[in-house]
Amino acid sequence: MADPGHYDVAIIGAGIVGCSTAFALAKRGFKTLNLDALPSAGYGSTSASSAIIRPMYTHEVSACISHECRFIWQRWPDFVGLASSEPLARYDECGGLMLLREGELEGKQPMMNAMASAGVTFEVVGGEELRRRFPDISLDGYGPPRAYDDPAFGSPSSGAIEHAIVVNEAGYVNDPQLAARNLFFAAQNHGASFQFNTAVQSIDQEEGCLRLMTSQGQVIADKVVNAAGPHSSKVNTIAGIDLNIGLRALRHEVAYLSHKIAHFEKGPCLIVDVDAGVYQRPDGDDMLIGTTDPACDDEDVIDPDDVNMNLTDHWTRQAMRAAQRFPQYQIPNQAKGTVGVYDVSTDWIPIYDKTDVHNFFVAIGTSGNQFKNGPLIGEIMAEVMTAPDHDHAPAQLALTHINKRIDLGFYSRNRTIQETRGVMA
C-alpha cells in the first residue's frame, strides 16, 4: 500500500530525471517520495540511453550545462557519495568528433561559439588529418541521408567530408541504468523515499495540496514533479495541463556492431555523422549506432504504453549507414541492439519549469539528449521550485566548475520556441 503520509514533494518517475530531482531536493531537506510504475530505478527510457556526454550544442545554456556535468561525471563517486562497496557508473572520456561536409563548417559557428563560451577545448581538422587519424574512414559524402527504400540508398552523393570538429572533452557513461540507481541510493541516504510498481492514475487539488491516486492507494503532497519520461504528456493530461510546447513519444533503435574490424588509430571514439544520418559510440568491443533522425526517415511516434520492443529495419538502415563511413563493418545476420523511447518537445529542448497548475512542476521533454545532464537536472528543478516568481524573475543556477551563472528561463514552458529540430539541439 502507498504510504499515506504527507510529503513535501511527490515525484512521478524514478529514471535519471526523477532520481536526480529526489537527490537534490532531499539534500535540501525536503521530504520526497518517488512513485514509479516499474520495479526499480532507471528501468524506463534511461535504461536504453546511449549515455553520450558531449558539449556539442547550438545553444550556449545547453553547452554550459552539459560541460559542467562532464566535470561531475568525472567525479561521480564524490558526487553520489556512496559506500565504496556499491557498484558505480563510470564515465569514459574517449573523445569525439563531428563530421562536416564541404561548406558546412560556417553553419556550425553558433555551436563552436556555445562551446567556447562554456570553456570547451576543441579543434577543427581537415580531411587529410582525419584520414591520418582514421585510416579506414570513408570521406565520401552521403548526405542528405536517403530513405532506406530509396534505390540510391548507400550510394555516395556529390561532395565529401571536408572537416571535423574534434572535442576531447566528451565520452559516455558505461551504464545509464546504474547511474540512475546510484542517484536513487544517494537520494535515499539523504532521506528520500521511493515506491515502485506504483502507477499514478489521477492528480487532484485538495485543500491546498495535491492528491495522487495510484495503483497502490493515495498519496498527498504539497508539490508534484512530473518526471515521467515518455509518459510525460499522459501525466500532464491527468493533471489537467496543456502546454504551448508539444510533446511526443518517439521510438528509437540503437544497433550494436563490432568495432574490431573498423580502424580507429587511438581507439574508438564518439562520431556524430549527420551526413550519413547516424551517431556512433564505443561500448566494449562494439560500437552503438544511433540515428540522428534525418528528414528522410518518418518519425516513429508511438503510444508509450504500446511499444514494439523488437528490432526492425530501422536497425538495418542504421547499421548500413554506419558502414557507409566505415566499410569494414560487417553487418551480422543476427541483429544486436536496443529499443528506447524519446520524450520529444517541439524544439528538442527540455521543459524544466513550473506550470499553470499551482505547485505542479515538470522535468520533461528531454528529447533524447538529457541523460548527460542528469547530475544537474535535480539542481535545476530545486532552483525552479524554490524561486519566488520563476516566470517573471527566472531562477539562476551557478555552475561552479566552469564558473558561469545560467538563466533557467531558457527551459521555460513559455519560451519562444527555438529553431532546433533534432537530438543535437
Ligand SMILES: Cc1cc2nc3c(=O)[nH]c(=O)nc-3n(C[C@H](O)[C@H](O)[C@H](O)COP(=O)(O)OP(=O)(O)OC[C@H]3O[C@@H](n4cnc5c(N)ncnc54)[C@H](O)[C@@H]3O)c2cc1C
Ligand atoms: C535510445 C536512446 C538513446 C539516448 N541517447 C542519449 C545520449 O546518448 N545522451 C544523452 O544525454 N541522452 C540520451 N538519451 C536521452 C536520455 O536517456 C533521456 O533524456 C533520459 O534518460 C530520460 O530520463 P527520464 O527519467 O525522464 O525518463 P525515464 O527513464 O523513462 O523515467 C521515467 C519513469 O517514469 C515512470 N512513469 C511514467 N508514467 C508513470 C506514472 N503514471 N506513474 C508512475 N510512474 C510513471 C516510468 O516507469 C519511468 O521509469 C537517449 C534516449 C534513448 C531512448
